[in-house]
Amino acid sequence: MEETLVVQNVRKNIGKKEIIKGLSFSLKKGEVFGFLGPNGAGKTTTIRMLVGLIRPTSGTISICGYNLQKQFTKAIQHIGCIVENPELYPYLSGWENLEHFARMVPGVTMHRIQEVVELVGLQNRIYDLVRTYSLGMRQRLGIAQALLGKPTVLILDEPTNGLDPVGIREMRQFIRSLAEQEQLSVLVSSHLLSEIQLMCDRVAIMSKGEIIRIDTVEHLLQEQARTYWNVVPINTAKEILINETTVIGEKDGAIVTIYESNETIARCNARLIEAGVLVSGIERKLPTLEDLFIELTGGETID
Amino acid sequence: MINLVYNEMLKIVRKKRLFIIAAIVAVLVSLFTYAQLKQIETIRERIGTTDWRTQLQQQIIDTQNRLNSTGISEEWKKFLKIRLQQQQYYLDNDINPMAPGAPTFMRMFIENSIELFLPLLVMVIAADLVSSEASGGTIKLLLTRPVKRWKILMSKYIAMILSTSFIVFSVAILSYAISGIVFGYGGWNLPLLTGFSIQGEELNTAAVHLIPQWKYLLIEFGLAFFVSLVVGTLTFMLSVLIRSTAAVMGIMLAALISGAILSSMVSSWESAKYLFMVNLRLTSYISGMAPPIDGMTLSFSMMVLATWALVALIVSFYVFTKRDVY
Structure with missing residues (x-):
């Protein structure tokens, strides 16, 4: 071009x-x-x-x-x-x-x-x-x-x-x-x-x-998108998720993982249910500018 | 280039600047006409005659009395002496310097407005030519056109010159038209004396000759135009340098007023003659008034003014073409 x-x-x-x-x-x-x-x-x-x-x-x-x-x-x-x-x-x-x-x-x-x-x-x-x-x-x-x-x-x-x-x-x-x-x-x-x-x-x-x-x-x-899992109990769910995808941490009582694809989410969800974990919400979140910034600059905030 | 100048003139006209200036001139001319009329009446009453010879003689006696009174400064005394010689010369040669008529009023008006009033009017136009674009943000649009920066500034400078011409022209027209209603429109060919030169305390009348009033007026308005251009150019430079129109006006106003004050008290500070503001009264050289500082002549003053204007122009163009616009 x-x-x-x-x-x-x-x-x-x-x-x-x-x-x-x-x-x-x-x-x-x-x-x-x-x-x-x-x-x-x-x-x-x-x-x-x-x-x-x-x-x-x-x-x-x-x-x-x-x-x-x-x-x-x-x-x-x-x-x-x-x-x-x-x-x-x-x-x-x-x-x-x-x-x-x-x-x-x-x-x-x-x-x-x-x-x-x-x-x-x-x-x-x-x-x-x-x-x-x-x-x-x-x-x-x-x-x-x-x-x-x-x-x-x-x-x-x-x-x-x-x-x-x-x-x-x-x-x-x-x-x-x-x-x-x-x-x-x-x-x-x-x-x-x-x-x-x-x-x-x-x-x-x-x-x-x-x-x-x-x-x-x-x-x-895509690279910066995250999946938020509202699950009970958290610890069991975390062990399962670690095996299936990349867990980043916890935020507001939800587990945060890197978003890979919808298939990954479905697969993870199936595993969680199999293990008896209660899944009340799965949310794909795009990063806010602030998140993207912190991610890309390693801690620099907007101001 | 014509397009650019057209743009600038359009902006000046649409900001109603020229209209306001013409209105100010009209009001002031009317005021002065009335004042002049009152003055003539008073003199007439006091002397009890309409004969100008008697009036002039009375004036000479007045001046002599003031000269003899104690407690007047040396400078003032010098000025009075020169005045006296001049009045005597008019009397001896049978010339009425105050013959009424619109042209005489024009002469009086331009001589009194060349130092402050006319520069102020020019300043009103020139002060915001560039600074208003900067403070309004439109400078960014102006400078991102496929036109070189110096051309944009040149178009603004030409617009300033055109507006100045308009101002001087409207002062001439309005003072003639309005005062003529009262004083009559005649008197263009009245002979006037010029060519006075002052050496120390003596009025040198060797080169004195008569010219008709219209020629005299032409010279005075020419000088007034020159002074206006110089003041316009200086204001223009400030307008380039400073974003705030109010600040530009403030600085220029301070300079002009300080000039008017300085003129009456700088006779012993010789280097002050290189300041532009004490050189603005160019018409004094024509009518034979003592200059504020010894040794100042018409050509000296014009050189000083021209130099100031040239430097201002160079600074304006240099800064405008080089600087970063934020």
Whole structure:
């Protein structure tokens, strides 16, 4: 698959402090790539470097083959982005905002503006002042703005921030359709695992300025999924389970084992019943971000 | 580039900045017109004549009396002496320096607003050109377009120049139109004296010559435009350096007001003449008023101002193109 955004060994120092410690990753065409990490992990700083707002201390960023530092205008032309909040001019209407940014990109026609407005579904309010928009509408206008120049890479920082549940689902579907139908590479950052899980194909986990893991979502979750057994008596059950699968420990009166497959669960369950253990609940749990973090970083908490 | 400048002008207009400024000018011009009218009436009552020669003679006597009174500072005395010589010159050459009319009012207005009022208006526009984008977060959208950073800043600078032109122009138009209602619209060809130069306590009248008022006004408004541009450029630099528009305005306001205060008390602190704010009264050189510090001339002041503006421009562009945006 074609790589659209390639980041190689990017570092950023502020003063003597190294805040980004050598990131390398790449985005493929038509995939949604998630950036997962707690606040302060360096997600936003990284995104700001990708869009040219911050100059990396070393390393290269190339977009569609153009070096961002050396061929800024050519490289940035292929990027559409929202960095943090979608901040637009409140004293202009939505349409005027789009026109304003369209004037800065060569080859954006009135027709294209109309197109993106329809794409994000803002037709009814587009001539109202942005001041009067809800956060969700601003978010959508932000996306419209990012799509104006027909980018190949779309970078969205916390795109579902401040949206209601319906809005979040719509945004998710929208982002997926952009990747699948328009073949865009989308980079999404978030501190919510559930969001990344539902939206992304691959995910990079960041902590303290480093990427500690890049993998597909299924892989990562599968590996970290757990099964919780509510059983009586616990000790007998534990002996049986140790023979069948990997027991991790006990939590809230339940035995925790690594989730392997549904077949394993069924097999274990059969053994437990055979041995006369009362099974009141078997639950497969995906890790929370916090668990995943503790697991991956060996004890580091979110803060 | 035209598109970028259009964007910037659109933002300035939609923030209603230019409209507010025009309104402020209109209100102030009306106030001054009324004040001027009252002043003329008072003088008329006191002297009991409408003859300008008698008025001027009265003024000369007034000035002489003040000169002879004790307890006035040396600086003030010097200033009065020069004034006196000038008034005498007008009388001797049969020229009415106060001939009423809108152009005379314009002259009075621009001479009094060049130091503080006009710079303040320019500051209102220039202060938030860049800082408002930074504090509003829109700078991130602006800088992630396929446009080089220096071009974005240049478009903002051009927008600043256009707005400054608009301000100076509207001051001219409004002061002419509004004061004309009271004083009449004539008087463009009134001869005025210029070319005074001051050496020590002496008013050097060797180069003095007459020019028609319209030419005189053209020169003064040209100088006012120059001063506005310099103040605009300095404010522009602060706007690049500081995120908060209020802080930019505060600093600039402090500088401008301190300039007005300093001008009246720095005559013995010679190196103060390199400060931009004591050099703003360029029109004084045309009308022959004593400069705040000995040895300051029109070309000196213009050089000082131009240097400040140039440095500010270089700093603005350097910082804006190099810095990281958080």
